[in-house]
Amino acid sequence: MSYLFFIPGPLRELAGNRGQVRVDGRADSISDALALLWNEAPGVRDRVITEVGEVRPHVNIFVDGESIRDSAGLGTKIRDGAEIFILPAVSGG
Amino acid sequence: MPAEKHVKPRRGDVVILVGTMKGAFIFRSSASRKKWELGGPYFPGSAVYAMAFDDREGRQRIWAGPQSMHWGAVLRSSDDFGKTWTNPEEANIKFPQRAETALQRVWQIIPSRSDSYTMYAGVEPAALFVSKDAGESWNLVDGLWDHPQRPKWQPGGGGLCLHTILLDPTDAKRIRVAISTAGMYVTEDNGATWRPSNKGVRADFLPDKHPEFGQCVHKVVQSRKKPERMFLQNHWGLYRSDDRGESWKDVAKGVPSDFGFAMAIHPEDPDCAWIVPLESDGFRCTPEGKLRVYRTQNGGKKWKAMTKGLPQEQAFETVLRDAMTTDSMKPAGVYFGTRSGKLFASSDEGRKWSTVIDGLPPVVSVKVARV
Numbered sequence: 249m250s251y252l253f254f255i256p257g258p259l260r261e262l263a264g265n266r267g268q269v270r271v272d273g274r275a276d277s278i279s280d281a282l283a284l285l286w287n288e289a290p291g292v293r294d295r296v297i298t299e300v301g302e303v304r305p306h307v308n309i310f311v312d313g314e315s316i317r318d319s320a321g322l323g324t325k326i327r328d329g330a331e332i333f334i335l336p337a338v339s340g341g
Numbered sequence: 342m343p344a345e346k347h348v349k350p351r352r353g354d355v356v357i358l359v360g361t362m363k364g365a366f367i368f369r370s371s372a373s374r375k376k377w378e379l380g381g382p383y384f385p386g387s388a389v390y391a392m393a394f395d396d397r398e399g400r401q402r403i404w405a406g407p408q409s410m411h412w413g414a415v416l417r418s419s420d421d422f423g424k425t426w427t428n429p430e431e432a433n434i435k436f437p438q439r440a441e442t443a444l445q446r447v448w449q450i451i452p453s454r455s456d457s458y459t460m461y462a463g464v465e466p467a468a469l470f471v472s473k474d475a476g477e478s479w480n481l482v483d484g485l486w487d488h489p490q491r492p493k494w495q496p497g498g499g500g501l502c503l504h505t506i507l508l509d510p511t512d513a514k515r516i517r518v519a520i521s522t523a524g525m526y527v528t529e530d531n532g533a534t535w536r537p538s539n540k541g542v543r544a545d546f547l548p549d550k551h552p553e554f555g556q557c558v559h560k561v562v563q564s565r566k567k568p569e570r571m572f573l574q575n576h577w578g579l580y581r582s583d584d585r586g587e588s589w590k591d592v593a594k595g596v597p598s599d600f601g602f603a604m605a606i607h608p609e610d611p612d613c614a615w616i617v618p619l620e621s622d623g624f625r626c627t628p629e630g631k632l633r634v635y636r637t638q639n640g641g642k643k644w645k646a647m648t649k650g651l652p653q654e655q656a657f658e659t660v661l662r663d664a665m666t667t668d669s670m671k672p673a674g675v676y677f678g679t680r681s682g683k684l685f686a687s688s689d690e691g692r693k694w695s696t697v698i699d700g701l702p703p704v705v706s707v708k709v710a711r712v
Contacts (some may be wrong), residue, residue: 258412262430291430295412297442299435304413336411 249330262291279322306337348380350712360389360706374688393450394710397457398665406447448504464504467520473616478647497521524556541589553624560604564611572614574604597628604663612640617660626657650694664707678704
């Protein structure tokens with residue numbers, strides 16, 4: 249099973265200057281898939297997830313176009329081959 | 342992203358480190374402190390409430406604590422005056438799991454003077470972190486975090502923040518911190534145990550005006566030459582201490598308001614300090630639309646307005662708690678920034694002021710260093 253992450257511009261330096269990172273492994277939920285991403289690009293983790301394990305409030309994660317905030321959060325189920333976008337919310341700047 | 346400019350300070354130059362709501366800036370001048378060059382913006386879009394300069398062991402290291410609304414807060418450092426910055430993979434200040442909370446913002450970064458590697462950081466939610474390896478790794482100071490009064494601390498307008506860290510110049514184990522809104526706490530055993538230390542400081546917003554803790558201390562300063570002498574700008578109240586902060590005496594005679602945030606003390610003269618009074622907690626702007634710095638030269642018995650070079654009409658300005666500082670030169674330089682993005686400097690202890698720049702994002706932190 250594999251999953252394709254799209255990394256936002258500000259975090260690409262922490263992902264080996266990659267805009268896309270493909271990870272291989274088994275993931276039942278977006279939380280599992282993120283764990284695979286942290287192995288591949290560990291510097292991205294603390295920018296996306298707080299130390300209490302929550303997605304930062306102004307960061308959005310979309311699985312196949314759907315925000316995980318509108319589904320089951322980090323427990324959102326994902327399919328093999330899912331495309332996952334990590335994006336900053338419109339706030340900030 | 343905006344193009345960055347860089348300064349190239351030489352030995353003997355003066356640099357002003359300016360943290361704003363939208364990034365950090367570095368200003369450079371020769372020792373004359375008359376003409377300033379701009380470096381930055383660094384971390385554009387991030388709020389930078391804390392900056393520091395570490396010149397121990399021959400370093401020329403600038404520290405900043407940018408807080409991205411999206412990606413959180415980390416400590417970053419530069420050894421080339423902003424040209425390049427560290428960008429740690431793992432967030433270098435993190436609460437341990439047992440704290441069950443997440444870092445919001447870094448409010449203060451202080452290198453120790455008693456050794457070359459210890460550093461402290463004050464953060465929101467209110468906590469103290471310590472590094473023993475010059476900022477490579479950081480740990481929560483458990484003694485303060487575990488204080489039984491902590492659950493009763495309340496956030497002020499800026500959040501529940503530990504915004505001021507005073508390392509006693511003659512006693513390395515004695516540290517005083519100020520928290521809004523909890524007041525001051527002091528340790529005499531290098532952070533193992535802490536006690537509230539607010540005797541004489543009012544809390545006008547509480548039924549008990551003189552509680553053991555819960556005061557909204559906005560800024561505290563301590564004389565390096567005479568550590569017993571301290572001044573304090575409170576949320577209503579202007580104080581002096583002659584016993585290292587164990588007790589406080591009101592010295593708010595001759596000021597248009599005893600409300601304010603910013604405060605700085607003279608690098609040599611313990612009787613000399615500067616403040617910028619604000620109208621009230623309901624209208625946190627300079628009274629009468631006049632931007633006036635007040636200076637005392639006799640320990641707070643009298644305060645004199647220093648206005649030469651500062652706007653005295655239609656100047657409804659705000660100077661925040663960490664946005665004023667002094668250098669260590671003779672005569673001392675005084676520097677402050679406003680919420681409207683103006684940065685002022687005086688190279689003669691406040692007698693006259695010049696505008697370094699008008700047009701920064703809101704200024705929240707001003708530090709200065711001699712290179």
